[in-house]
Amino acid sequence: MEKPNITAQSAMRAAGGRPAKVSEVLELLGRRVVTGDYAVGETLPVEKELIEELSVSRTTLREAIKTLTALGLLEVRTRHGTRVRPRQDWSLLSRDVLRWMQPVEGVNVELSSAIDEAREVFEPAACALAAVRADRREITRIRLAYEAMERAAENDDVEAAIQADKDFHLAILAATGNPILEAFDTAIDAVLGLLFKAAIERHMESFRKNLANHLRVLEAIEQRRPEEARQAMLDMIGFTRRNLENYQIIKPIS
Amino acid sequence: MEKPNITAQSAMRAAGGRPAKVSEVLELLGRRVVTGDYAVGETLPVEKELIEELSVSRTTLREAIKTLTALGLLEVRTRHGTRVRPRQDWSLLSRDVLRWMQPVEGVNVELSSAIDEAREVFEPAACALAAVRADRREITRIRLAYEAMERAAENDDVEAAIQADKDFHLAILAATGNPILEAFDTAIDAVLGLLFKAAIERHMESFRKNLANHLRVLEAIEQRRPEEARQAMLDMIGFTRRNLENYQIIKPIS
DNA sequence: TCTTGGTGATTGGTATGACGAATCGCCAGC
DNA sequence: GCTGGCGATTCGTCATACCAATCACCAAGA
Numbered sequence: 078m079e080k081p082n083i084t085a086q087s088a089m090r091a092a093g094g095r096p097a098k099v100s101e102v103l104e105l106l107g108r109r110v111v112t113g114d115y116a117v118g119e120t121l122p123v124e125k126e127l128i129e130e131l132s133v134s135r136t137t138l139r140e141a142i143k144t145l146t147a148l149g150l151l152e153v154r155t156r157h158g159t160r161v162r163p164r165q166d167w168s169l170l171s172r173d174v175l176r177w178m179q180p181v182e183g184v185n186v187e188l189s190s191a192i193d194e195a196r197e198v199f200e201p202a203a204c205a206l207a208a209v210r211a212d213r214r215e216i217t218r219i220r221l222a223y224e225a226m227e228r229a230a231e232n233d234d235v236e237a238a239i240q241a242d243k244d245f246h247l248a249i250l251a252a253t254g255n256p257i258l259e260a261f262d263t264a265i266d267a268v269l270g271l272l273f274k275a276a277i278e279r280h281m282e283s284f285r286k287n288l289a290n291h292l293r294v295l296e297a298i299e300q301r302r303p304e305e306a307r308q309a310m311l312d313m314i315g316f317t318r319r320n321l322e323n324y325q326i327i328k329p330i331s
Numbered sequence: 332m333e334k335p336n337i338t339a340q341s342a343m344r345a346a347g348g349r350p351a352k353v354s355e356v357l358e359l360l361g362r363r364v365v366t367g368d369y370a371v372g373e374t375l376p377v378e379k380e381l382i383e384e385l386s387v388s389r390t391t392l393r394e395a396i397k398t399l400t401a402l403g404l405l406e407v408r409t410r411h412g413t414r415v416r417p418r419q420d421w422s423l424l425s426r427d428v429l430r431w432m433q434p435v436e437g438v439n440v441e442l443s444s445a446i447d448e449a450r451e452v453f454e455p456a457a458c459a460l461a462a463v464r465a466d467r468r469e470i471t472r473i474r475l476a477y478e479a480m481e482r483a484a485e486n487d488d489v490e491a492a493i494q495a496d497k498d499f500h501l502a503i504l505a506a507t508g509n510p511i512l513e514a515f516d517t518a519i520d521a522v523l524g525l526l527f528k529a530a531i532e533r534h535m536e537s538f539r540k541n542l543a544n545h546l547r548v549l550e551a552i553e554q555r556r557p558e559e560a561r562q563a564m565l566d567m568i569g570f571t572r573r574n575l576e577n578y579q580i581i582k583p584i585s
Numbered sequence: 586t587c588t589t590g591g592t593g594a595t596t597g598g599t600a601t602g603a604c605g606a607a608t609c610g611c612c613a614g615c
Numbered sequence: 616g617c618t619g620g621c622g623a624t625t626c627g628t629c630a631t632a633c634c635a636a637t638c639a640c641c642a643a644g645a
Contacts, residue, residue: 098599099397123625134600136390139626143353143394147401147425155626156608165505169514170424171401188510194460195453195511202452251419256442257449257518260423264511352628377596388629393597409597410637 098133102141103173105131110150110161111177121151121159148174170260175267184271190327192268197314199261200246203253204294204310205303211252216299218248223295230285238284239273245291249298249310275326276317283320290316352387356395357427359385364404364415365431375405375413402428424514429521438525444581446522451568453515454500457507458548458564459557465506470553472502477549484539492538493527499545503552503564529580530571537574544570 109115121127127138142159145151149166153159168174179185207215225241228234243266250262276283290313297306321327363369375381381392396413399405403420407413422428433439461469479495482488497520504516530537544567551560575581 125625136393136599136601139390140394140397140598143397144401147398153626155606156624158625164510165513165516168422168425169510171422191509191511194509198453198456198512206448255445255448256419256423257445258452259419262419379596390630391628394627407597409635410595412596 098137099140099144102131102133102137103144104177106141107145107148107150107173107177110145111167111174115161117161117163119161120157121161123158150174170263172263172267175264179268179271184275184326186326186328189268189272189321192264193272193314193318193321193327194330195261195264197311197318199258200249200314201307201310203250203255203258204298204306206255206258207249207252208298208301208303208306210254211298215248215252219245219252219295219298222248223291226284226288226291230281230288233281235274235281238281239270242273242284242291243269249294252298272321272326276320276324280320280324287313287316352391353394353398356385356387356391357398358431360395361399361402361404361427361431364399365421365428369415371415371417373415374411375415377412404428424517426517426521429518433522433525438529438580440580440582443522443526443575446518447526447568447572447575447581448584449515449518451565451572453512454503454568455561455564457504457509457512458552458560460509460512461503461506462552462555462557462560464508465552469502469506473499473506473549473552476502477545480538480542480545484535484542487535489528489535492535493524496527496538496545497523503548506552526575526580530574530578534574534578541567541570 106115106121115121122130124135124138128135131138142151142153146153148168148171149162151159152162169178175188178188207219211219222241222244226238226245229237229241246265246269247262250259250265253259273284290309293309294306294313297303297309318327322329360369360375369375376384378389378392382389385392396405396407400407402422402425403416405413406416423432429442432442461473465473476495476498480492480499483492483495500519500523501516504513504519507513527538544563547563548560548567551557551563572581576583
């Protein structure tokens with residue numbers, strides 16, 4: 078049902094229960110980079126200093142840095158040190174990077190707005206594709222997510238509502254059969270949780286009102302009507318956008 | 332002008348000129364995973380065996396595996412070994428992963444089709460956004476790329492044509508001001524090269540015919556007409572798609 | 586016979602120390 | 616002042632060791 082979601086976050090505890098050191102270092106350095114603690118273009122302290130500051134072995138430090146390099150945050154050159162790469166090279170669709178970019182409390186309005194704008198681009202198209210290509214299994218998954226939303230609405234269960242809403246969108250993405258579009262699911266998964274949580278907690282009623290939009294999407298996909306599905310998703314995102322703007326979780330379109 | 336493009340590929344040679352060992356191991360293991368040499372869900376040989384097979388130290392092997400883990404290809408659990416994660420978790424927008432997924436000769440039709448389909452989704456939208464938001468600098472970059480395309484057409488310079496065409500599309504993406512959309516530039520950069528190369532080499536004339544489409548996009552952006560820009564890009568992609576289909580570089584829409 | 590408990594082997598996680606290669610900065614000599 | 620070289624710096628790689636968690640196996644006891 079759920080994918081493993083192996084991220085630094087979830088991997089932070091080794092089987093035993095103690096936090097894994099590499100993950101700790103990764104989290105710390107990753108956050109320092111995205112928060113600008115180490116500015117773009119800046120050179121990080123040399124290995125020796127970081128080892129002393131963090132009290133870890135060189136092995137551990139280097140493994141963490143290898144991960145940050147793979148995520149596009151850092152660039153290591155022999156003898157020149159470790160530097161922060163420009164923002165456009167960061168893997169913004171990585172769970173870890175997205176998490177680091179969100180403040181511990183609240184939301185990153187700039188980033189959330191960008192993701193919401195991207196949703197408006199991808200999700201209607203994904204719906205249209207899903208209406209054409211989804212197999213029975215995938216449609217069932219979408220329907221189950223919708224039904225879970227209905228139950229959550231009845232029970233006033235915020236957590237379940239968020240989860241079901243996310244599942245609904247992820248199921249549609251998965252039904253496009255396009256692996257490139259599916260790559261976007263990380264952003265959906267990582268951020269819709271935040272956005273919806275902020276919105277739903279403020280006003281569960283808006284979640285209920287949005288149920289009808291979801292149902293339209295579902296039915297259009299079931300009936301193999303791509304253009305209706307596209308339009309329904311567009312309407313839904315518009316509805317959501319207005320809510321998010323009202324709560325200042327995202328900023329209005331420029 | 333050009334971004335550093337630090338990938339395993341380019342990092343394969345350390346400053347000296349000798350290939351870096353970690354990168355070699357990374358390339359080898361990465362390709363084994365995406366080619367299915369190590370199947371999804373399968374457990375890789377234990378560290379000791381890989382060390383012996385590849386004749387590298389444990390440090391080197393583990394740093395390579397750390398990178399593959401960050402790219403979503405592998406998952407390491409203490410005492411359980413290293414396993415290949417399901418395909419939908421792979422970072423398809425990473426240069427390295429995309430490269431591994433393309434055969435050494437020719438193109439991966441499935442993947443190329445998916446990327447082309449994704450382009451049709453986000454590039455028209457990117458054009459519309461660029462028409463609204465691009466600043467003078469960004470518009471200049473787009474125009475310069477267009478002019479480079481014209482020169483390449485005059486000179487029958489295939490390499491320059493490919494590069495300029497890529498630049499044109501990347502410049503538009505960069506002008507959206509949306510970092511999430513920009514994240515797809517990796518896919519564009521890594522794959523348009525392949526696609527265009529295959530197409531242009533076969534028939535430079537189609538590249539020339541496509542110039543007018545590019546000009547329409549450029550002018551619409553300069554004149555701040557988002558809907559015209561969107562439509563122009565849609566037309567351009569349709570034109571390209573027909574070519575690619577003819578050459579069986581991608582498969583027809585389902 | 587089945588369960589329970591221990592015990593050693595396996596496997597990844599971390600720490601250390603060492604050496605190499607490339608490069609930078611400084612200083613001496615021309 | 617310029618040039619050449621030498622030492623120091625810094626990352627890349629290697630070898631080894633120990634730890635913790637877990638698994639497979641076996642033996643003792645109910």
